[in-house]
Amino acid sequence: MRDLVANQLIKYLERRGVKHIFGLCGHTNIAVLAALSKSEKIRFINTRHEQIASHAADGYARVTKKAAVVLSHLGPGLTNAATGVANAALDSIPMVVIAGDVPSHYFGKHPHQEVNLHADGSQWEIYRPFVKRAWRVDRPDLMPEILEKAFALAESGRPGPVLVDVPMDIFSKEVDVELFDRLDLNNKFIHKPSLDEELAAKIISTLAAAKNPVIHVGGGIILADAAKELQEFVDHMAIPVSHSLMGKGALPDDHPLTLGMTGFWGTKFINDSCKNADYILGLGTSFKEADCSSWYPEFTFSFPPTKLIHIDIDPSEIGRNYPTEIGAVADLKQALTVLVRVAKKLYPVARKNAAMEQTIANQRKDFKANNAKMEQSDAFPMMPERILADVRAVLPRNAIITTDVGWNKNGVGQQFPIYEPGSILTPGGYATMGFGSPAALGAKVADPDRVVVSLIGDGGFGQNPAVLATAAIENIPAIFLIMNNRAFGTIAGLEKAHYDTTFGTLFEKDGESYSPDYAAIAKAYGVEGVKIQSAAEFKPALEAAIKANKPYVLDVSMINNPVPTAGHWNIMDIYSPGKKVHHVSTN
Structure with missing residues (x-):
């Protein structure tokens, strides 16, 4: 049995559980819109600018924690969307951008709206510096496997956007339906790495022996849906928590051990708490410039003498900005699950840190009082x-x-x-x-x-x-x-x-x-x-x-x-x- 690629694309997205697509029309993607008009499971959110579409998809993905889908036109549509897609990339937000392109048989002839000053038929390369991968679909039979790879890559490891660039004639060509149907046999969830208990025990023992440990969390906690596990770990080990801008809310701001945001806009108390720590456990954070006061050791973090234990899903982040004593690549939800289990095994009774809790409470009270006149x-x-x-x-x-x-x-x-x-x-x-x-x-x-x-x-x-x-x-x-x-x-x-x-x-x-x-x-x-x-x-x-x-x-x-x-x-x-x-x- 054969069917149009556009029709099978929408059916694939339906089976994958996609409920919304954000985008804008163009002559290169109306075959997809026509197929989408028949869907009873997917709602098309029609925007007036592609940057709106990509930012809206970004917000959607942050809430659902699944890859959002953007539908774009070629040329100016794709470049309009680029700012929102790049924003998603730098914040590790999963997104699949499906863009129309010039007809494959017109590559090099400079057809309408082709990006062609330095390379013919290569608009997809515009996205290469910031997406996890960009594909161009050169044959109808390649569409199914590219889609499957696109979603898997967007949602696995460190999440991020990907681009599937489709010459408009490919959308309107027929494909063997069996090529799409066979994808249903694929498991759509890829398991991520965790910590072994031996390493977890070493981390727990190191933190327990530290005089002034601090946990510093980033947006990776939110992306991994690991906030519950983080709070359980903090409640058992009684270690204060600072956070990056992207890590705000990973531990509620009214939790007795939440220090607050570090860096340029952090308070002196929060920055000093990190600077004076003997050990910092970094969880899902890249230690970016604004969070680290441009990495000047006299303001926020000072490695050394502070020692760093760093756990992140992306190995390239470990040791990038600060020397790391213990580094581990792991999904934060799984890693914290193991850390909690090992912590309770090594220390069956939850640890207490009443002095730090009181210090934090006093600092919050003082900060609120200092702001009262303005508030x-x-x-x-x-x-x-x-x-x-x-x-x-x-x-x-x-x-x-x-x-x-x-x-x-x-x-x-x-x-x-x-x-x-x-x-x-x-x-x-x-x-x-x-x-x-x-x-x-x-x-x-x-x-x-x-x-x-x-x-x-x-x-x-x-x-x-x-x-x-x-x-x-x-x-x-x-x-x-x-x-x-x-x-x-x-x-x-x-x-x-x-x-x-x-x-x-x-x-x-x-x-x-x-x-x-x-x-x-x-x-x-x-x-x-x-x-x-x-x-x-x-x-x-x-x-x-x-x-x-x-x-x-x-x-x-x-x-x-x-x-x-x-x-x-x-x-x-x-x-x-x-x-x-x-x-x-x-x-």
Whole structure:
């Protein structure tokens, strides 16, 4: 029996359990859309820009912990999507991008929209630097095995996106259905490596003998769905836990042994706790620059004299940035399961660390007290601390937050408590402006019963305002909370501090501060929109938005004060050598 490749592609995705595809039409992929129109199991989320599609798929994958699917057109469609796919790659998010391409029989003739200046028929190579692998399907009979490999690679080992590039004529050719049917015999789950008990015992004994051990966790804990095992291990061994930006929420922020986020936006107490540790157990973390104060030993981590035990699914991360005394390649969920079992065998009675718990409690109390004035301020434009405090007070414990860059990422990492693992979605490695609002669409599609709020600056929201069209048409009730400081605020603060100018960073018209009316824009798209006029209006407006259960925009004017910093970033040394300068307020 023979059938069109496009039809069999959709049937394969259905059998694989794919429920949503994010994308945009083009003449190279309409055969797939036609096949998709007949599906009763897959919903197509139609976006107005491919970057929105790839960011939405990213948010979706972070919530479902399965590979999301993006459907793209060739040329400008594929390059539009590239930013979102690269963001997913740097944050290890599984994704399968299926892109149309020029007809195979026109390779080298420079047909419509072919990327052809230096290589013919090679648009797929654009993605090679950041995807785990890029395939071009040169024959119909290769499509089934490439699809199977694509999903397996995206979800196995260190997760990440892959590209399946398909010349448009391949979609419309017939293929033997048996080639797809035989794939059903394949197990779709690939088991990942674990720790042996001997190594686990060595790690446990080393940590138990340490004077000031710290566990430092990254986003790998969330990706491995290992938060429950992490908490069980921490509760038994009584070791304090710091985290990277991507590791926020792996252990709830109200757990008595959660230190908080390290690095440039970490507090002095958190950074000092890591710097003064004799042993650090790194779990699912790459020790990236922002989390490690540009690797300057006087600020956050100091290896040596601190010694490092590092467990990660990716062997290339072990020893990359710091020397490692014990390194192990393992899936974090399985590794922690073994560590818990061995810990309970070696130490049947759970260890206690009352002194550290009290120290952490005191530090939290002091930090909260120092922020109280800003959190309670009635100033308008609002203080960012007041915005975050009001949001946390209103949201349910399990609400999903998506962030962008600036205050809504750095300030949230430092000051906004996260209580449920995986409930904060943030652009880490790529720090992509414009991620937050499309990611909220994907998160809400993935888990419609949870409240989803995108905390996003006006600069970030302005990148992809067409997200509102998708929210309206698809009836995706995410809340877009625009922290509007009429600027690329973080960069403005940097430029002002180091060069005494804000050129190119403030949004102005004829010398006056300028902002579109995002509430009015929302209404034009058919989405509810409210422009907040005072600090007192904000909290009730957010409560109303949650209750409405429909797409909603809140445009909140905000003072552009910098996020307090205690760590270091070596760009400061590049801007102002030999000086102690960070950011300043532009208000």
